[in-house]
Amino acid sequence: MSPFFRGPTPxxxxxxxxxxxxxxxxPAEIDEQRRMLLAHRVVSGCLPRNPPGEAEAEERYREVRTxxxxxxxxxxxxxxxxxxxxxxxxxxxxxxxxxxxLALGAAIAAMSPQARAAYxxxxxxxxxxxxxxxxxxxxxxxxxxxxxxGADGLGFDAEEQRTLLSRPALDPTIARLYGRRPWPxxxxxxxxxxxxxxxxxxxxxxxxxxxxxSEASSATAAVRAAxxxxxxxxxxxxxxxxxxxxxxxxxxxxxxxxxFPQAALAAWNDGRAQGHDGADAGPPLSDPQLLYAGNVGGAxxxxxxxxxxxxxxxxRDRRTALDVYPEGSTLPxxxxxxxxxxxxxxxxxxxxxxxxxxxxxxxxxxxANWSPVPVHDxxxxxxxxxxxxxxxxxxATVLDLDQPEIAPGRSYxxxxxxxxxxxxxxxxxxPPAPVRxxxxxxxxxxxxxSPEGFGIWGRLGCxxxxxxxxxxxxxSAWEFWSGRLPESDDTAHWVCARYTYxxxxxxxxxxxxxxxxxxxxxxRTGTAHDTWDCSRLKRDLVTGTWWRAPSGHWYYVGAxxxxxxxxxxxxxxxxxxxxxxxxxxxxxxxGGHPSGKVTLTGQNYDGQWVTVFQ
Numbered sequence: 001m002s003p004f005f006r007g008p009t010p011x012x013x014x015x016x017x018x019x020x021x022x023x024x025x026x027p028a029e030i031d032e033q034r035r036m037l038l039a040h041r042v043v044s045g046c047l048p049r050n051p052p053g054e055a056e057a058e059e060r061y062r063e064v065r066t067x068x069x070x071x072x073x074x075x076x077x078x079x080x081x082x083x084x085x086x087x088x089x090x091x092x093x094x095x096x097x098x099x100x101x102l103a104l105g106a107a108i109a110a111m112s113p114q115a116r117a118a119y120x121x122x123x124x125x126x127x128x129x130x131x132x133x134x135x136x137x138x139x140x141x142x143x144x145x146x147x148x149x150g151a152d153g154l155g156f157d158a159e160e161q162r163t164l165l166s167r168p169a170l171d172p173t174i175a176r177l178y179g180r181r182p183w184p185x186x187x188x189x190x191x192x193x194x195x196x197x198x199x200x201x202x203x204x205x206x207x208x209x210x211x212x213x214s215e216a217s218s219a220t221a222a223v224r225a226a227x228x229x230x231x232x233x234x235x236x237x238x239x240x241x242x243x244x245x246x247x248x249x250x251x252x253x254x255x256x257x258x259x260f261p262q263a264a265l266a267a268w269n270d271g272r273a274q275g276h277d278g279a280d281a282g283p284p285l286s287d288p289q290l291l292y293a294g295n296v297g298g299a300x301x302x303x304x305x306x307x308x309x310x311x312x313x314x315x316r317d318r319r320t321a322l323d324v325y326p327e328g329s330t331l332p333x334x335x336x337x338x339x340x341x342x343x344x345x346x347x348x349x350x351x352x353x354x355x356x357x358x359x360x361x362x363x364x365x366x367x368a369n370w371s372p373v374p375v376h377d378x379x380x381x382x383x384x385x386x387x388x389x390x391x392x393x394x395x396a397t398v399l400d401l402d403q404p405e406i407a408p409g410r411s412y413x414x415x416x417x418x419x420x421x422x423x424x425x426x427x428x429x430x431p432p433a434p435v436r437x438x439x440x441x442x443x444x445x446x447x448x449x450s451p452e453g454f455g456i457w458g459r460l461g462c463x464x465x466x467x468x469x470x471x472x473x474x475x476s477a478w479e480f481w482s483g484r485l486p487e488s489d490d491t492a493h494w495v496c497a498r499y500t501y502x503x504x505x506x507x508x509x510x511x512x513x514x515x516x517x518x519x520x521x522x523x524r525t526g527t528a529h530d531t532w533d534c535s536r537l538k539r540d541l542v543t544g545t546w547w548r549a550p551s552g553h554w555y556y557v558g559a560x561x562x563x564x565x566x567x568x569x570x571x572x573x574x575x576x577x578x579x580x581x582x583x584x585x586x587x588x589x590x591g592g593h594p595s596g597k598v599t600l601t602g603q604n605y606d607g608q609w610v611t612v613f614q
């Protein structure tokens with residue numbers, strides 16, 4: 001009998017290897033818990049609906065492996081919440097890693113996605129080099145040999161790597177379970193939670209090994225049947241050290257209504273929800289938490305939370321809608337208000353219970369023009385919704401939120417960049433300003449905030465997509481150079497803006513911003529997706545673009561971040577000169593946009609070649 005068929009279930013013997021390959025190839029910037037769950041979901045979605053016969057088992061396995069690696073290389077756009085709802089009090093997490101395991105994981109994460117695929121084929125599957133190249137070709141990798149070279153030289157010998165890869169920390173089929181909430185006190189809560197866990201473990205295994213099983217579906221439906229709500233007390237957030245949505249009390253004038261909240265729950269149980277930003281639209285896996293139920297903006301709205309998801313049920317003019325989103329950030333100074341309604345009069349948001357007041361402004365490229373916002377029972381009055389200005393520039397709405405009872409007592413700013421939850425928006429000034437150890441500054445301009453950041457973010461709306469691929473969870477702008485361009489008296493700014501989306505993906509844009517108060521312009525000079533670029537984990541970069549001076553003379557200009565010590569450029573221009581991380585080279589004195597290839601290189605203090613945005 002083929003080893004592929006060992007065990008009671010086809011694919012059971014190889015499932016662990018498939019999940020481990022997906023886990024190692026997926027972008028490492030996705031946090032460990034999501035990446036672990038996403039690896040399982042990738043493999044589950046690639047398994048055949050029907051078990052293969054013994055004769056075709058190995059060929060079918062190779063097909064599944066190709067699909068798994070293709071999905072992992074593509075960094076799927078969905079968020080794996082389906083395994084996260086083991087009752088509202090239970091969560092999963094990968095096993096804890098030791099220093100050598102962390103070192104190997106970091107080395108693998110630093111590879112390109114193609115090199116990671118080559119690595120797992122060699123180290124997890126044990127394929128010889130020729131077979132690795134053949135499989136990479138099947139995956140559509142343009143240069144398999146380059147991918148293989150990128151997978152070499154990790155500083156670990158072969159036996160050490162095999163040992164580390166077999167440890168729990170790098171095995172996503174081994175996980176820790178831990179409680180997230182206090183011990184259940186509702187009669188029957190412990191028993192119900194225990195049954196749900198047992199069923200989910202058994203059904204989850206069957207679903208993963210067989211694919212989409214009808215037995216699994218019916219059993220899961222039984223577990224998911226939710227009949228009541230949970231609520232947090234009005235003082236729960238004052239007595240908790242974890243200020244996430246679990247401690248938000250139920251608010252709104254319909255929280256005591258016996259009909260409307262139950263109608264929202266029935267709609268979710270009946271499968272009438274639509275998922276957004278990678279959230280699973282399936283029914284709740286436990287009794288959901290009621291966050292809001294009330295009349296607002298000419299509609300009746302209910303917010304229900306289940307695990308890592310929030311469902312918004314809206315009834316307006318006898319039309320209903322049920323939308324499910326990821327939960328969003330949970331830190332006190334990044335707790336995003338939840339959008340309740342969008343109408344022509346503006347948007348209304350449910351604020352965290354520790355925020356008694358707020359003010360609003362619009363990111364339009366100018367300075368902050370704050371206006372007070374009325375707040376009643378935690379809900380804001382209408383504030384302007386995000387819009388698109390002439391020329392395609394996005395104008396986001398920003399709320400500055402007071403939190404006097406949360407240390408250190410200063411306000412924090414959040415912006416509506418799409419999705420249910422507002423995003424945290426921050427800014428790092430250029431040198432010689434120091435890099436702040438706690439991360440970039442807020443953009444409100446108060447205390448340690450940065451008033452320049454507000455204007456920078458308003459202008460960045462002209463280079464970022466007007467319709468993000470998913471709701472934005474956080475956004476940071478690192479200004480790495482500012483100064484004057486050739487033949488110009490105006491100050492220009494070179495910025496790298498990073499967007500982290502609610503589905504776990506990310507995008508970074510290098511942009512050159514210039515002009516005066518009346519005639520501003522912005523040029524995107526490079527893009528990177530699903531990388532660490534422009535985050536605290538990877539700040540070094542170089543970028544460049546052609547610039548036409550007012551005289552018509554073309555110059556090639558570039559800029560480097562503060563840790564770059566080698567910065568060069570070659571192309572159809574005179575030898576480049578570099579001063580204070582700024583590069584300039586003289587090009588054609590007139591005519592259309594210059595053509596020809598330009599090559600930029602940069603090396604940091606550690607002797608590493610850095611990311612080139614071009």
